[in-house]
Amino acid sequence: MALNFSAVVTGQHGQMIVNGMVVSLELAVGAWILAMFLAFILVVIRLSKSRIAHWLVAAYVSYHRNVPTLIQLMIWYFAIPTLLPDSVQDTLNNYDTEFLFSLMALGFCQGAYFSEDIRSGLRAIPAGQTEAARAIGMGYLQAMRLVILPQAIRNALPSVINHTVLLFKNTSLAMVIGVAELTYVTRDIENQTFRTFESYLVASAGYLVFSLLLMGAGAMLARRFQRAYQR
Numbered sequence: 001m002a003l004n005f006s007a008v009v010t011g012q013h014g015q016m017i018v019n020g021m022v023v024s025l026e027l028a029v030g031a032w033i034l035a036m037f038l039a040f041i042l043v044v045i046r047l048s049k050s051r052i053a054h055w056l057v058a059a060y061v062s063y064h065r066n067v068p069t070l071i072q073l074m075i076w077y078f079a080i081p082t083l084l085p086d087s088v089q090d091t092l093n094n095y096d097t098e099f100l101f102s103l104m105a106l107g108f109c110q111g112a113y114f115s116e117d118i119r120s121g122l123r124a125i126p127a128g129q130t131e132a133a134r135a136i137g138m139g140y141l142q143a144m145r146l147v148i149l150p151q152a153i154r155n156a157l158p159s160v161i162n163h164t165v166l167l168f169k170n171t172s173l174a175m176v177i178g179v180a181e182l183t184y185v186t187r188d189i190e191n192q193t194f195r196t197f198e199s200y201l202v203a204s205a206g207y208l209v210f211s212l213l214l215m216g217a218g219a220m221l222a223r224r225f226q227r228a229y230q231r
Contacts, residue, residue: 008198013189020185021206025102027181028168034107035167039114046119058114069105070173077177102174105121106167113163121156122148153223161202161218164211172207182206 009017042060045053064072065223077098081089125148133143175184190199 005198007193008189008195008202013141016185024171024181027171030103031106031167035110035114038111039180042115043118047208061112064109067111069170073173075107077101100178102179105172110167117156117159121152124155125151136185157222165214
């Protein structure tokens with residue numbers, strides 16, 4: 001059977017692909033913001049002197065790094081709501097909660113990875129940097145803002161970019177709970193047109209293009225940080 005991409009990318013099906021990609025991007029951006037916010041909180045807790053806090057953060061990171069993301073997503077969508085009062089469950093059932101639970105699952109999971117990336121970036125900075133900043137009269141916050149954090153971000157950037165790409169690809173897992181992202185709509189198009197190869201090739205191209213764009217943006221940021229650091 002001859003290939004026929006027009007049946008997949010034109011008309012209603014083309015609009016479905018665009019809508020699916022928009023949902024994937026919205027999910028990725030929302031989860032990234034949540035993950036980065038959590039990551040900085042976890043890093044700040046790790047910087048404290050409390051052993052209990054260290055243990056709790058370590059347990060959080062260990063759980064999210066060792067349990068499959070798909071299982072975490074299903075726990076958020078199927079298991080956690082059962083722990084809520086019946087009135088709350090009834091309220092949630094009246095809304096489209098699939099997107100929200102997917103965002104939370106991906107954000108909480110990826111926050112563990114980002115926190116370790118940032119912590120590794122901080123640990124790679126020699127202790128003398130902090131001591132030198134304090135020696136010239138900088139306070140703790142000023143030293144962190146002007147000396148430590150810029151170097152930590154530069155050190156952590158490659159890992160953060162890699163995990164950002166991973167987060168974008170993991171949005172495809174949201175299809176299992178009914179989020180109409182790119183993979184979900186691709187399956188619908190394949191069922192309607194019976195163009196399996198064309199449907200999934202178009203979806204693969206979409207994921208590939210945006211992943212490469214993220215990697216390219218990361219490379220540009222890395223070069224800017226490198227030039228700024230060399231000055």
